[in-house]
Amino acid sequence: MVDRRRSRGDERRAEILDAALETFAEKGFRGASLAAIAERVGLTQQGLLHYFPSKEELLVEVLKLRDERDTDALGDNADGSTMSLNALSTLVEVNAGRRGIVQSFTVLSADSVTDDHPARDYFVDRYRRVRRKFAAVVAAECGDQLPSGMDPEQAATLIIAVMDGLQLQWLLSDGEVDMPALFRHFVALLRD
Amino acid sequence: MVDRRRSRGDERRAEILDAALETFAEKGFRGASLAAIAERVGLTQQGLLHYFPSKEELLVEVLKLRDERDTDALGDNADGSTMSLNALSTLVEVNAGRRGIVQSFTVLSADSVTDDHPARDYFVDRYRRVRRKFAAVVAAECGDQLPSGMDPEQAATLIIAVMDGLQLQWLLSDGEVDMPALFRHFVALLRD
DNA sequence: GTCTATAAAAAGATAGAC
DNA sequence: GTCTATCTTTTTATAGAC
Structure with a gap:
């Protein structure tokens, strides 16, 4: 079993991924601005970009996380x-x-x-x-x-x-x- | 039977509606710029806006046209x-x-x-x-x-x-x- | 880690010339 | 009817201070 402890940074990333999924759902991918996602977790757009290098990368990670959770849930x-x-x-x-x-x-x-x-x-x-x-x-x-x-x-x-x-x-x-x-x-x- | 003659302007509008549907399909609504649609029919973005007052109005008219054609086709x-x-x-x-x-x-x-x-x-x-x-x-x-x-x-x-x-x-x-x-x-x- | 400042690009829309 | 010029806003992304 690998180490599953979460650092503060990992928690922050998880928060951002949740906020991103919600915002993509409400506005679509192109309609969702990084600033809107960041605001949901009390960050600025630039603060968010400290965790993910680009909007595309954020989307890919959101989908990866979703798959893991669905697999668990099912x-x-x-x-x-x-x-x-x-x-x-x-x-x-x-x-x-x-x-x-x-x-x-x-x-x-x-x-x-x-x-x-x-x-x-x-x-x-x-x-x-x-x-x-x-x-x-x-x-x-x-x-x-x-x-x-x-x-x-x-x-x-x-x-x-x-x-x-x-x-x-x-x-x-x-x-x-x-x-x-x-x-x-x-x-x-x-x-x- | 109503008059079905088409003016030049109507033809232009029809061209634009076709180009818009294609561009929406390829890029999505938000991803499709008016300029990209206009270019397909040899117009500038501002030339296109002479026929439709806004991007939203253009979308609505595209969908209306689609419905009419589907009804005919079926x-x-x-x-x-x-x-x-x-x-x-x-x-x-x-x-x-x-x-x-x-x-x-x-x-x-x-x-x-x-x-x-x-x-x-x-x-x-x-x-x-x-x-x-x-x-x-x-x-x-x-x-x-x-x-x-x-x-x-x-x-x-x-x-x-x-x-x-x-x-x-x-x-x-x-x-x-x-x-x-x-x-x-x-x-x-x-x-x- | 998070911010401010800022660059750089793109988009929708309006005004007015021709 | 179509264009050029321009305004205004929004967005992604980078640089650097703290």
């Missing part, structure tokens, strides 16, 4: 053994209670498809990884008994699509879209 | 009578051949969830309208015989979610995601 081991379709439904329920996180990923992932975006490689890689992981979950739970002759990787791609698409509509619907209920319906379709 | 009448689930599969196929359009809507719709975004009202209203329309299509084609006890509006919400979610993964996958095939699989699930 309780999915390296081999993915603890995950299940039910766990995914639970994840959707959890997400329905944290609009900020959902909004940040919706905004940043879509923004990343634009030209030379600093987060593009991250999201390309992330979707590939998540597809593989979800495909393993589907294969373990349904075997090859998927409706309509789908294979597990195709089912995984659809599962992710439903999650992302529901999040966008949910963010734009003022309570008209019941994300967890709809996701459960979709899982029911998959189970046949 | 051939959906006011009562929705000519639409079907098969027509939606065809739409997904068409979209797989026009990355720019898909990218523009992915980028702009997600951006619209940020604070005080000028396109937010447009997308909130659009999703509501499309849910109603798709629900009518589902009801006409499947009646109330939907799997898992879903109602037509819930099915419509899922259909839209799958479309949007697949588009995002498709844009970020370098050919690894077959959008039309996956959508057809999903429709097959709905049909039971």
